[in-house]
Amino acid sequence: MAARLLLDVADVSKRFGGVQALDSVGLQVPHGSIVGLIGPNGAGKTTFFNVITGLYPADSGIFLFDGNAYFPESVSQVTQSGMARTFQNIRLFGEMTVLENVMVGCHCRSKAGLLGAIFRFPSTKREELAIQEKSLALLAYVGLSDYAQLQARNLSYGHQRRLEIARALATEPKLLALDEPAAGMNATEKLELRELLLRIRADGKTILLIEHDVSLVMGICDSLTVLDYGKVIAAGKPADVRVHPEVIKAYLGQGAV
Amino acid sequence: MLKKLAANHLNRSTYFCLGALALLLLPWIVGASGGNYWVRVVDFALLYIILALGLNVVVGFAGLLDLGYIAFYALGAYSYALLASPHLPQHFETIAAALPQGMHFSPWMVAIFSMILAALFGILLGLPTLQLRGDYLAIVTLGFGEIIRIFMNNLDRPLNLTNGPKGITAIDPIQLFGISFAKPLDLGFVQIPGLYLVFYLFLILAIAVMIVCLHLQNSRIGRAWVAIREDEIAAKAMGINTRNMKLLAFAIGASFAGVAGVFFSAFQGFVSPESFTLWESIVVLAMVVLGGIGHIPGVILGAIVLAVFPEVLRGVAEPVQNALFGHVIVDVEVIRQLIYGLALILVMLYRPGGIWQKGGGK
Numbered sequence: 001m002a003a004r005l006l007l008d009v010a011d012v013s014k015r016f017g018g019v020q021a022l023d024s025v026g027l028q029v030p031h032g033s034i035v036g037l038i039g040p041n042g043a044g045k046t047t048f049f050n051v052i053t054g055l056y057p058a059d060s061g062i063f064l065f066d067g068n069a070y071f072p073e074s075v076s077q078v079t080q081s082g083m084a085r086t087f088q089n090i091r092l093f094g095e096m097t098v099l100e101n102v103m104v105g106c107h108c109r110s111k112a113g114l115l116g117a118i119f120r121f122p123s124t125k126r127e128e129l130a131i132q133e134k135s136l137a138l139l140a141y142v143g144l145s146d147y148a149q150l151q152a153r154n155l156s157y158g159h160q161r162r163l164e165i166a167r168a169l170a171t172e173p174k175l176l177a178l179d180e181p182a183a184g185m186n187a188t189e190k191l192e193l194r195e196l197l198l199r200i201r202a203d204g205k206t207i208l209l210i211e212h213d214v215s216l217v218m219g220i221c222d223s224l225t226v227l228d229y230g231k232v233i234a235a236g237k238p239a240d241v242r243v244h245p246e247v248i249k250a251y252l253g254q255g256a257v
Numbered sequence: 258m259l260k261k262l263a264a265n266h267l268n269r270s271t272y273f274c275l276g277a278l279a280l281l282l283l284p285w286i287v288g289a290s291g292g293n294y295w296v297r298v299v300d301f302a303l304l305y306i307i308l309a310l311g312l313n314v315v316v317g318f319a320g321l322l323d324l325g326y327i328a329f330y331a332l333g334a335y336s337y338a339l340l341a342s343p344h345l346p347q348h349f350e351t352i353a354a355a356l357p358q359g360m361h362f363s364p365w366m367v368a369i370f371s372m373i374l375a376a377l378f379g380i381l382l383g384l385p386t387l388q389l390r391g392d393y394l395a396i397v398t399l400g401f402g403e404i405i406r407i408f409m410n411n412l413d414r415p416l417n418l419t420n421g422p423k424g425i426t427a428i429d430p431i432q433l434f435g436i437s438f439a440k441p442l443d444l445g446f447v448q449i450p451g452l453y454l455v456f457y458l459f460l461i462l463a464i465a466v467m468i469v470c471l472h473l474q475n476s477r478i479g480r481a482w483v484a485i486r487e488d489e490i491a492a493k494a495m496g497i498n499t500r501n502m503k504l505l506a507f508a509i510g511a512s513f514a515g516v517a518g519v520f521f522s523a524f525q526g527f528v529s530p531e532s533f534t535l536w537e538s539i540v541v542l543a544m545v546v547l548g549g550i551g552h553i554p555g556v557i558l559g560a561i562v563l564a565v566f567p568e569v570l571r572g573v574a575e576p577v578q579n580a581l582f583g584h585v586i587v588d589v590e591v592i593r594q595l596i597y598g599l600a601l602i603l604v605m606l607y608r609p610g611g612i613w614q615k616g617g618g619k
Contacts, residue, residue, distance in 0.1 A: 055490065079496035091494075093487035096480075104484045108496025110477055114505065117476035118469050128476070171496050 005064070006031045006175055006206045007052070007083075012061035014044075014051050014230075021047045022058075023230040027208075029175065034197065034207040036217040036238075039227035040251050045210045046088055048227070049179055053085050054078040066174060080108045084173035086164040088180045088210070094153035098144060098163055101152050102135035105170025135170060142166040142196060158189040165196070169205075176200065177208045182216055194220055214252065218242060226251060280460060284453040295568075296452045300524065302564035303459035304517050307466050309544040309560040310553065311513030314470065316542065317551035318479060319506035320486025322395040324538055325382070325402025329511040331533035332378060333371035333518020335409060335419060338528045340367050341429040348417045364431050368519045375515025376508035383507035387500055390489075402538050409530040424529025431455065431523045438524075455524055462520070466513055470553050473509070482506055483551075543597060547604050549611030558613050567593050 007029040014022040021044045029035045037045050050056045052063065054072035063070050065081060072078050079085075084105075093101050110131055116124035139145050142162045147155060155163060161181050168176055181197075182190050190213060197220055201207055211217045217224065217238070224241045226234040228251065234244040241247055248254060287295045308330060315323045339345055340362040346353035352360070386397050413421030430439035430451075438458065442449045473479045481502045484492040493499055522528045540563060548559020574589045604612065 053494070055493075075490070075493035076496050076498050079494055085494055087491065087494075091488045091491035093484050093491065095487055096483060100480060100483075104480050104492070104495050104497075107477060107481055107484075112477045114478060114509075117478045118472050120472060124476075131477070167495070 004031045004067075005029065006066055007208065008064040009052060010062045012048065012051055012063075013059045014047055014056060015059055021230050022051065024060075025227065025230070025232055027225050027232075027235075029206055029208050030222070032201065032204065032206055033222040034201055034209060034220050036221035036224045037208065037210045037227065038212070038214075038217055038224060038251065039233075043227040044230040045227055046179055047230075049085060049177055049210065052078075053083060053177065076108070079171050079173075082172070082174040083177060084168035084171040084175070085177040086161070086168055086179055086181060088183065090157075090160050090164060092152040092155075092160055092163060092167075094151065096152055097148065098150050098152050098155065099132075099135055099139065099148040101163055102138050102166050102170050103131050105138075105167040106131045106134060107171075109170075109172050138166045138169055141169070141199075143192070157184045158186070158193075161185065161193070162196070165200075169200070173205065175206045175208060179210045180212060181209070182211055182213045190216060281457075284456040288450070288453065293450070293452055296450075296456060298565060298568045300452060300455050300459055302561050303456070303463045304521055304524075305541065305544060305564040306463045306557050306560040307459075307513055307517040308541045309548070309556050310463075310466050310470050311510045311517070312541050313510075313545050313551065313553070313556045314473070314482075314513070315506050315510035316545055317556065318474065318482040318486065319503060320390075320482075321503060321506060322391060322398070323507075323510070324395045324399035324535070324542065325405070326398070326510070326514060326541055327533045327535075327538040328402040328405035329375040329378060329514035330518040330521065330537075331405055331409060331530075332375050333368075333515035334522040334528045334532070335425075335518075336371045336374060336515075337362075337364060337367045337519040337522045338425040338428050339418075340370075341523070342425050342427050344420060344425045344427075361429055364429075364519055364523045365433075368516045371515035371519050372512040373515075375511040375518075379507035379509075379511030380504050382511075383504045387503060399535065399538075402533075402535060406530050406533050406535075409533065419530075422530060424527060424531075425522075426527050428522050428526045428528065430526060431458065431520065433458070459520065462516070467553060467557065474553065478502070478505065486551075540597075543601060547601060547611060549614040552611065552613065552615045555611045555613035555615075559611065562612075563597075566596075570596070 005028050007027070010026040011024045012022050012026070013020070013024055025044070025048055027035070027037070037048065039045055047056065051058045051061070052072055054075045054077065057073060063072060065083060070081065093104060096104070110127050112124045112127055136145070136148065139148055142165055144159060144162055144166065147159065152160070152163060165176070165178065165181065182193055185193060194216055197207060209217065209221065221238055223236060224238050225232055226241060226244070226247050233246045233250060234241050242252065284296050284299065287299055308326070312323065312326045315321050315326070340360055341364065343359055346356060346359055382398065382401050386394050389397060409419045410422055412419040419425065430437055432438065436442055438451045438454045440451055442454055481492065481497045484495060484497060485499050485502060489499055544559040544563045545556050547563065548557065549555020570593055571589050574592050575585055578585045578587070608614065
């Protein structure tokens with residue numbers, strides 16, 4: 001494989017008490033690709049996300065991001081280094097407006113300090129304006145322009161998921177890690193999401209995707225990794241993975257072939 | 258369209274001028290109708306506005322429940338009491354020898370000093386409590402507030418630092434450009450009483466604090482605070498250094514209280530630990546919650562209502578009881594606490610966002 005790897009992790013293990021949630025899991029995400037992480041409920045997909053983004057400390061593992069070794073300990077540092085994520089159980093800032101949610105995402109790419117905030121220097125004002133413009137542009141990008149001034153809690157489910165993506169994009173990530181972005185969406189919304197994800201990739205971002213919707217995953221992913229009981233049971237191109245006997249047994253079921 | 262805009266603008270500036278005029282005249286109106294007692298009440302209400310706005314940064318913006326907030330007010334008050342009264346020279350010969358004219362630091366210098374001191378104590382309180390939220394944080398902050406008060410209460414032995422429960426007296430009054438706020442200012446055509454001068458000074462301070470709060474709210478930092486309040490994990494995932502932002506909220510909130518404390522002790526001329534009890538912390542918190550948590554105009558309203566209301570009650574409750582029953586049945590203080598409790602319960606039930614909440618209460 002000639003493609004440069006954006007994310008390359010190996011041997012990631014995580015234990016919660018008596019449960020081995022992750023058992024030397026490895027995953028490789030080439031630049032500019034969409035990589036899917038699938039598996040039955042409780043297989044450890046979200047735990048894996050939480051570990052690589054620093055939410056849970058890993059018991060062991062080798063982590064390389066964009067060619068640099070890192071050990072995920074602090075969520076905010078991981079985000080600053082260029083990896084943004086969304087959450088399976090949507091975590092928006094409910095009391096803030098849709099626009100403000102995205103503006104919060106610009107936090108780590110802006111730098112107004114305390115004095116700037118209090119005295120509103122010209123540079124602070126310029127930065128604030130730039131943040132606002134960038135956030136509005138991102139809302140347009142995910143198709144939420146009409147809702148900019150609405151409180152985030154009042155958005156529909158599908159729109160909340162889109163807002164989470166816009167907010168994650170505001171951190172200017174190289175890798176966008178999405179945890180079940182299609183959950184709870186209807187068929188139309190899923191189609192729109194698919195378009196959006198392909199557009200994000202076309203714009204040069206790399207996507208790591210946890211998803212249960214098999215047709216979505218098979219349709220857009222360049223490669224797949226399948227987890228079961230905290231172990232990787234298969235990895236490769238979607239076409240190869242879907243006929244893999246263990247994957248069929250553990251996840252897809254006989255009917256899917 | 259343009260005309261309409263211009264008219265709107267005119268309207269706004271007219272309102273602004275009228276508001277400013279009303280504020281300028283307020284002490285004269287209050288003084289003429291209610292006497293100096295009520296001007297003092299209004300002066301104190303302004304101090305409470307500063308306190309409530311400061312606590313609002315911690316509780317309202319960052320969502321960190323702080324029940325020991327009054328400790329920072331105490332730090333400011335005692336800083337000035339010690340640095341601008343005869344207390345220390347009286348009890349420490351070396352200080353008396355070093356300062357033959359006595360301790361007379363300017364309240365402005367002490368205000369800056371107290372601001373930094375209170376901010377440092379805010380960080381000191383914040384550091385061990387970073388992992389705590391809600392009730393747990395409330396308990397620790399409550400303990401912190403009590404520790405400070407108990408120190409003030411007991412630091413009269415072995416060295417008499419704070420004069421214990423008796424408090425410190427003969428604190429220098431406020432001075433600005435050589436003008437003492439303890440006596441009337443003679444402008445030739447009119448004499449401005451000291452209490453009125455204090456009003457103007459506190460008004461300027463309160464407005465300054467309000468502007469700082471408004472600016473902070475609509476900034477990168479204010480957004481980060483609210484994000485932490487709404488969802489700390491998501492805030493971290495936005496690349497926000499939640500630890501630093503929380504400490505910053507503690508420090509800013511505390512520094513406002515520190516400044517207010519300095520002017521409190523300069524205004525009163527006397528401080529004692531009983532001004533800084535848990536009850537006071539709760540009153541300031543009630544101002545924030547009752548007025549409109551996280552919403553600056555609401556917090557200001559809450560501070561005014563709860564600062565003025567007990568005084569109104571004091572003026573009404575006893576005469577009414579005397580007229581009805583011939584003697585006082587329920588102590589004013591008890592009635593006050595009853596009504597406070599009732600008001601809080603009602604607000605929580607029917608307007609959980611406060612009397613004047615964001616967006617007019619959607």
